[in-house]
Amino acid sequence: MEADARAENENGLVLELNEVAMRFGGVAAIDGLTMAVPPKKVVGLIGPNGAGKTTVFNVVTGFYQPTAGSVAFEGRPLSGLTPQAICALGIARTFQNIRLFAQGTVLDNVMVGCHVRRRCQWWMAPLCLPRFFREEKEIRLKSYRLLERLGLAPLAGEIASSLPYGAQRRLEIARALATDPSFLLLDEPAAGMNPQESADLMRFIEEIRREFDLTILMIEHDMKVVMGVCAHIWVLQYGRLIAEGDPDQIRGNPEVISAYLGGGPKAEA
């Protein structure tokens, strides 16, 4: 059955949301959202404050079970799966309010990300199996290589919470990459950065997409930032999709303009 689903998926949609709704009591954070994410591109999910963007991530990564509708990853339905099972399938994410393992070192944080791909079990640790030590060494090396790639290697031994803000954001991306994802979700990676920094970050995101052969779905608040990198953009407002298309289509869309102008206080700063 799974093979069927994968064969059917040859057209290659990474993520499909079908009429997904997420209600919290009376609040509909997402309302009938349908999305089809194409592979191997950087794509964006934008919208004013409280539009439901983070909720979409939480639904996709299994933190919330949608109240209605279905989510499929590479043709495979995700309903009922736990966040860890979804991560094992190849979806990794970062958080809007950075969630590092604050007491661990930078290297420790990335090594935790490697855990999901390891083959040895915990009880092998005291048995001193060569296989176990080899895998430990591999994890350590792989984490260090990732840190080198993201320019964090000199900070490998520092406590994660002592890093400057921008480095913490990059560390979160490194940790997510350590899980060997094929699909990466970034929740406002450029939040709190100045225009120059966020432009650098966008270039960097495009680079890692190519290098790790990923599909990246990125939430961004600021419309201008995403226009440069995203091949396709979905615009949410009050949990509803109000527009989708390539940057030019979005830029010219009157509904998007009015949403952003009349939207929340942070809109189009």
Add this chain to the structure above:
Amino acid sequence: MTGPLKHNAVRNSLSTLAFLVAGYLALSWAEANFDGYQTQLLNLVAINAILAVSLNFIYGFSGMFSLGHAGFMAIGAYVSALCILPPAQKELLWLLEPIYGPLAALETPFVVSVLLGGLAAAATSLLIALPVMRLGGDYLGIATLGFAEIIRVLFTNLAYLTNGAIGLRGIPSYAGIWWNYGWLAVTLFVVLSMLKSNFGNVLKSIRDDEIAAGAMGINTSGYRTMAFCLGGFFAGVGGALMGSLVTTIEPKMFNFQLTFNILLIVVAGGLGSITGSVVGAAAITLLLEWLRIVEAPLTLNFALAADDPQLCAAALAVCLASGVFWLRKWRRGARRPAAALAGRLIRGLTLALALTALALALTLALALALAFLGLEMFPDFTLDVPGIPGMRMVIFSVALMCIILFRREGLLGVREFSWDGFYDRLGRLARRLGSGGR
């Protein structure tokens, strides 16, 4: 230079080997030269270290506030005792109610009994982990505390298994220095090999941020259950050794006090430091013993005290040191803006304590100086302090409060002993001595 892979692996392994040999020699020496009381204390240190490490694994590293250690210990102690009590002794013990048939003839070697004790405790922790793991923080503490009490009541009432409130007497005392320190070595090896590997990072990540750990593909409840059971296993092992060490067990023995002592060791040594737990176990076991003095009646007399230079010096040093310590604490606190009433209150109290300690030190010094000159400052002054049962625990509770108020990270915080750090420090010390000599 600071690559990802460990350096000095050979040096460090050799150092560990040397340490083990030194430990072996020291223990052999102790075995030959210590009297019964000292040997008992040495054994208690090892068992308390096992218990503290197991609690630290659950609480300090995996972030589960567990107050059920006495329960796990009880299970380990009873299961092991039932396995090693000779059948003849069992016949004598179970008077009120006959012992459950198959147990009457059971007799196993000591290792097997300890292992079974640990496994029984681990199985029980698995059983309570299933419903309880979903609770976090304080709730888990309350639930595990309840569990320990239930075990105590069960053991009092299941007389055909446990001989009820009378308890078990005449348990063979196999648990000598070698068994206890051997099991301590096993405990440390298993726990450290877990914590040093990436599984240690995984456990700590669940402790630090369960949601992020879940998003990284970690089976958070699975690993928590595993940590809880492994901690329970070693608590059971500690209980089994304890039973064979004291040779008499009864349900009353496994009360909250026992859990509290271990918690004290873990918090004082440093939550999240295995080194701290071992050092804390040694320090607090010895202090708990030594503080028995305060529960015995005491007569204080300066003239008498002056005859005992050791006691004088000790008293003086303690007063002076605490005075200086409190004053420094107070000064450091004074630099921060006074935030709340509580802060000011604590600071005032601390200052009062500091001044009292300093005044005591000065008075003592003066009295002693006069006594040496043949004069007595308070000729008829003797202070009779009646023995106060439970005073030790008052002192320890106050100590625990002080730790939480002034040094929440405990003795060592989350730092661990490592050979790299050791040689680093040694090198620096040598360099300083070398440059100082010139």
